[in-house]
Structures are given as C-alpha cells and as structure tokens.
Amino acid sequence: MQSKVSVIILSDNSQTRTLLKMYFDELDYVSVLEDFSDYTDIYDTLCTDDKSILVVDVSDGLEEKLNFILKVSNNIRSTRVLALSDNPSVDLIVKVMRAGAKDFLPLPLIKSEFLDIVDRINKSLYCVPKNGSKCKIISVFSNKGGIGKTSIATNLALELAQISKEKVALIDLNFQLGDITTFMELKPSFDISYMLQNLDRINDEFLLSTLERYKQTNLFVLADPPYFKQADDIKPVQIVKLFNILKETFSYIVVDAEASFDAKNIAALTESDLIFLVTVANLPALRNSQRCLELFDKLGFDKNKIQILLNRYMENDEISEEDVENVIGRKIYWKIPNNYFTMMSAINKGIPVCVLNPNSNVANCYKNLAINLTDNIYRDNLMKNYENILGGN
Ligand SMILES: Nc1ncnc2c1ncn2[C@@H]1O[C@H](COP(=O)(O)OP(=O)(O)OP(=O)(O)O)[C@@H](O)[C@H]1O
Ligand SMILES: [Mg+2]
CATH class of the missing domain: 3.40.50.300 (P-loop containing nucleotide triphosphate hydrolases)
Structure with a gap:
C-alpha cells in the first residue's frame, strides 16, 4: 500500500485554513499535519517526509512566503508547492512560480478545481514528471x-x-x-x-x-x-x-x-x-x-x-x-x-x-x-492554463 501524502497548510487566514483542512479531510490519500511553531519547524518536517504538498497562501506576507517557497523548492524534491492568493495577478503568479511553486489557485477556492489540482499533484508525486x-x-x-x-x-x-x-x-x-x-x-x-x-x-x-x-x-x-x-x-x-x-x-x-x-x-x-x-x-x-x-x-x-x-x-x-x-x-x-x-x-x-x-x-x-526568458515562458503558459482564472487581469 502506498503511504499517505503529508500536507502542510501555511495561511494567515483562519477561515482559509479551516476550509482547506475540510477539503483535504475528504481525501483518504492525504494526511494534514498541524501545530508548527515556525518556518524552520515546517521545513524540518518536510525534509523528513517522503511525499508532501505545501499549500502556501501568499495573500499576506508575500516576500517572506516567496523566500520560503524558494528554499523548499530548491532543497526538497519530494515536496510540491501549491500557492494560493486572493489577488491573482499575472505578475504575482509569475513571482510564485519563479520561486518554485508548480501550481496556483485563486482564492476563494472553487472546490472542484481544488480537488482536481490536488489529485494531479498527488499523481505527479508518484511518477517522474515528463515535460x-x-x-x-x-x-x-x-x-x-x-x-x-x-x-x-x-x-x-x-x-x-x-x-x-x-x-x-x-x-x-x-x-x-x-x-x-x-x-x-x-x-x-x-x-x-x-x-x-x-x-x-x-x-x-x-x-x-x-x-x-x-x-x-x-x-x-x-x-x-x-x-x-x-x-x-x-x-x-x-x-x-x-x-x-x-x-x-x-x-x-x-x-x-x-x-x-x-x-x-x-x-x-x-x-x-x-x-x-x-x-x-x-x-x-x-x-x-x-x-x-x-x-x-x-x-x-x-x-x-x-x-x-x-x-x-x-x-x-x-x-x-x-x-x-x-x-x-x-x-x-x-x-x-x-x-x-x-x-x-x-x-x-x-x-x-x-x-x-x-x-x-x-x-x-x-x-x-535567463530571467526574462523564463518569465516570458511562464507568462505564455499561464495565459494558456489560467485564462479563466485571470479573467480581466
Ligand atoms: N561579452 C563579451 N565581451 C568580450 N569578449 C567576449 C564576450 N563574449 C565573448 N567574448 C570573446 O569572444 C571570443 C569568442 O567567443 P566564443 O568562443 O564564445 O564565440 P563563438 O561564436 O562560439 O566562436 P566559434 O565560432 O569559434 O565557435 C572569446 O575570446 C570570448 O572571450
Ligand atoms: Mg563556439
């Protein structure tokens, strides 16, 4: 039997945390880990996990969270970062993706979209990604x-x-x-x-x-x-x-x-x-x-x-x-x-x-x-993938 995927939720908003926890609880293949004292505590836990999803709500404390996403994605290959924000502009999404988040969703969440993306991330954690x-x-x-x-x-x-x-x-x-x-x-x-x-x-x-x-x-x-x-x-x-x-x-x-x-x-x-x-x-x-x-x-x-x-x-x-x-x-x-x-x-x-x-x-x-190229490529991909999310942005 496959081991469960650990999930850590990083959000300053208690309602977002509660809702995410509720959604994750419906999935039998994940286990939400809670009660962390600080970023170091979260980082150390992710380092020891086999497969994990770090959900980061970047609506507040953007710079600090970008630095954390960068550190995690640079050093922990078994963790996949899903970023969320209540202000999904193209610039913001490019920033979080450049930091290393592979997925992004706007807040408030649409449950079906969220479950879809978690399912995709779960599958990607079990296989070598093909580009x-x-x-x-x-x-x-x-x-x-x-x-x-x-x-x-x-x-x-x-x-x-x-x-x-x-x-x-x-x-x-x-x-x-x-x-x-x-x-x-x-x-x-x-x-x-x-x-x-x-x-x-x-x-x-x-x-x-x-x-x-x-x-x-x-x-x-x-x-x-x-x-x-x-x-x-x-x-x-x-x-x-x-x-x-x-x-x-x-x-x-x-x-x-x-x-x-x-x-x-x-x-x-x-x-x-x-x-x-x-x-x-x-x-x-x-x-x-x-x-x-x-x-x-x-x-x-x-x-x-x-x-x-x-x-x-x-x-x-x-x-x-x-x-x-x-x-x-x-x-x-x-x-x-x-x-x-x-x-x-x-x-x-x-x-x-x-x-x-x-x-x-x-x-x-x-x-x-190189930054200019990756930005343009992220932007192109974003436009293709997130046209409906970005709406008028
Ligand atoms: N920005 C630069 N400023 C100064 N000198 C440069 C610069 N870029 C390359 N050079 C110099 O130009 C020379 C040729 O560089 P390089 O070998 O990269 O060119 P190339 O087009 O690959 O050459 P080849 O046709 O022989 O393969 C080298 O001596 C290199 O130091
Ligand atoms: Mg040459």
Missing part, C-alpha cells in the same frame, strides 16, 4: 565565427537551470570543433554520436546517465563528437529524433549551433522555438546578420522566433544601437556588454563566468536574460 511539449529549444546562432555563441549558450543554459530549477540540456552542434567541454572543463564519457547510435534504447535513465551533469546543477551537457568522420555520419533526421527524445526529459534545450547553413544545422534551427541571432556592432557582422535574416525569411521561419543579441556592446561605440537596428532592420532583443578580460579569464580557467565572476556585468546580463 513533453512544454520543452523550449533555444538555439544560439551566427553565421560568423568567434562572435560569442559558446559563451552565451553556456552561461545562458547554466542560468536557466539555476533560475527555472528544471532540467536543462546544453548541446554542442559544432560537429568539427566544439568548445563547450573546454569552456566548462568537462571530460564527458559520451558524446552526441554515441547518443545517435543508441537512439532506439534511450529513456530518461539512459539520458541522465549519458549526458554529462555539470557539477551538482540541473544542467546536462551533450558534447560534440571527437572525430571528424563521426560528424560526417550524422544525418539531419537523427538530430530531429534526438531533440524529440530530449524534449521528454528536459524543460529547456540550449543549442550552441554551428556557424554554417549545413543541413544538420538547419534541421536544428527549424526545430527551435527561439533562435538568438548573435551579432556585434561592426559592419561585416551586421551585413552577415542581415543575410541570415533574409535566409531565415526564405526558410519560412516566423519573425518572432528570431531575436537579435548584440554582443560586446559598448555605450560609446562608433556604430550605435540605433545604427545596428537600422542596418539589420530588427530591434535588438538583448545587449551583452563588452568585457574581454573577464570573459577570457573565465574561458582560460574553464569556468563559466556566471560561476567564476557572478557579480560581473556580463554574468549579470546572462542571468537577466
């Missing part, structure tokens, strides 16, 4: 070499893993001369060609043991093949298959794409939800970006799928931000400051700048880009 179509593929691309793709892909992937607390895969599609393993000082036992030879036997367990986990983070790296010949044997259709398999396990796939329009690379870009086209403020790079955009247009890519990252940005550059936008005919999505010394030092040490120098302007910029 399926929720996964976002983000490719970092430029048709010019040496522009900052690997620096961006590596740091963005790492920040996405930290911020979203979900599993992120970082894939090196530079089949001839990949750099990710050097940038992160990794010596993976397996590479992409091994993975492609074993497509038929891949499952969650195989993936997580074959991809190289970066330290104790949620980031898993798939390196380029060590021999040129192996790269030649890879077919575009295999890349698509690989992505489809990875999508089942990972919430984000970040691709360090090759600076070419080779068929494998085009297949990867076609599969991507978002392409960051990286450029810098000099004429050859901008002309190249212009040509890339024309080609993407011919390939029928949605305009919104391609966003411009201006790397090595300097305020007093001879070519201004406005000039860049005029030449390529697109708005800049994100600017990454020029900081050669810090970036070079990180690369030479084999430690991503987000880890080596998290307070540097570049590291902060990568982090804010």
Whole structure:
C-alpha cells in the first residue's frame, strides 16, 4: 500500500485554513499535519517526509512566503508547492512560480478545481514528471565565427537551470570543433554520436546517465563528437529524433549551433522555438546578420522566433544601437556588454563566468536574460492554463 501524502497548510487566514483542512479531510490519500511553531519547524518536517504538498497562501506576507517557497523548492524534491492568493495577478503568479511553486489557485477556492489540482499533484508525486511539449529549444546562432555563441549558450543554459530549477540540456552542434567541454572543463564519457547510435534504447535513465551533469546543477551537457568522420555520419533526421527524445526529459534545450547553413544545422534551427541571432556592432557582422535574416525569411521561419543579441556592446561605440537596428532592420532583443578580460579569464580557467565572476556585468546580463526568458515562458503558459482564472487581469 502506498503511504499517505503529508500536507502542510501555511495561511494567515483562519477561515482559509479551516476550509482547506475540510477539503483535504475528504481525501483518504492525504494526511494534514498541524501545530508548527515556525518556518524552520515546517521545513524540518518536510525534509523528513517522503511525499508532501505545501499549500502556501501568499495573500499576506508575500516576500517572506516567496523566500520560503524558494528554499523548499530548491532543497526538497519530494515536496510540491501549491500557492494560493486572493489577488491573482499575472505578475504575482509569475513571482510564485519563479520561486518554485508548480501550481496556483485563486482564492476563494472553487472546490472542484481544488480537488482536481490536488489529485494531479498527488499523481505527479508518484511518477517522474515528463515535460513533453512544454520543452523550449533555444538555439544560439551566427553565421560568423568567434562572435560569442559558446559563451552565451553556456552561461545562458547554466542560468536557466539555476533560475527555472528544471532540467536543462546544453548541446554542442559544432560537429568539427566544439568548445563547450573546454569552456566548462568537462571530460564527458559520451558524446552526441554515441547518443545517435543508441537512439532506439534511450529513456530518461539512459539520458541522465549519458549526458554529462555539470557539477551538482540541473544542467546536462551533450558534447560534440571527437572525430571528424563521426560528424560526417550524422544525418539531419537523427538530430530531429534526438531533440524529440530530449524534449521528454528536459524543460529547456540550449543549442550552441554551428556557424554554417549545413543541413544538420538547419534541421536544428527549424526545430527551435527561439533562435538568438548573435551579432556585434561592426559592419561585416551586421551585413552577415542581415543575410541570415533574409535566409531565415526564405526558410519560412516566423519573425518572432528570431531575436537579435548584440554582443560586446559598448555605450560609446562608433556604430550605435540605433545604427545596428537600422542596418539589420530588427530591434535588438538583448545587449551583452563588452568585457574581454573577464570573459577570457573565465574561458582560460574553464569556468563559466556566471560561476567564476557572478557579480560581473556580463554574468549579470546572462542571468537577466535567463530571467526574462523564463518569465516570458511562464507568462505564455499561464495565459494558456489560467485564462479563466485571470479573467480581466
Ligand atoms: N561579452 C563579451 N565581451 C568580450 N569578449 C567576449 C564576450 N563574449 C565573448 N567574448 C570573446 O569572444 C571570443 C569568442 O567567443 P566564443 O568562443 O564564445 O564565440 P563563438 O561564436 O562560439 O566562436 P566559434 O565560432 O569559434 O565557435 C572569446 O575570446 C570570448 O572571450
Ligand atoms: Mg563556439
């Protein structure tokens, strides 16, 4: 027989507490735990529980409760947080979800909705979550070499893993001369060609043991093949298959794409939800970006799928931000400051700048880009999932 799921209710409102307790008492698979002295007491109890649901009413004491949700979701994998609020604005829901709550309901509760969500949470506590179509593929691309793709892909992937607390895969599609393993000082036992030879036997367990986990983070790296010949044997259709398999396990796939329009690379870009086209403020790079955009247009890519990252940005550059936008005919999505010394030092040490120098302007910029992305994705999902809840908000 399965053990019961422990439930802890955290609300400043006694009526909400009583009502929740009443609803939970109707479910024979949960057991509500009560009489806690403080947050530490609750935290310690959750740490010892096999499976638990923490219900947090964030209508009052928002900051304190967000910090607690963050601590629990960062450290206790067996607890799932359900947040409630009597003021369900999009901003608030994004905040609680970013802190780590996986579910949200507005107050006052609608009993059927509440029981539905608890049932879903209960099931999810018993099985490994599958992300399926929720996964976002983000490719970092430029048709010019040496522009900052690997620096961006590596740091963005790492920040996405930290911020979203979900599993992120970082894939090196530079089949001839990949750099990710050097940038992160990794010596993976397996590479992409091994993975492609074993497509038929891949499952969650195989993936997580074959991809190289970066330290104790949620980031898993798939390196380029060590021999040129192996790269030649890879077919575009295999890349698509690989992505489809990875999508089942990972919430984000970040691709360090090759600076070419080779068929494998085009297949990867076609599969991507978002392409960051990286450029810098000099004429050859901008002309190249212009040509890339024309080609993407011919390939029928949605305009919104391609966003411009201006790397090595300097305020007093001879070519201004406005000039860049005029030449390529697109708005800049994100600017990454020029900081050669810090970036070079990180690369030479084999430690991503987000880890080596998290307070540097570049590291902060990568982090804010990841926050911006996760926020937008949460917002999109929210709009799909909670349209009826948010009503006029
Ligand atoms: N924001 C930045 N400020 C200053 N220098 C940077 C910045 N980003 C990257 N660089 C430098 O640019 C060089 C190329 O970076 P990186 O290897 O990430 O580019 P790439 O596009 O992946 O290159 P390749 O085409 O060889 O794969 C490195 O020396 C790196 O230190
Ligand atoms: Mg590179």
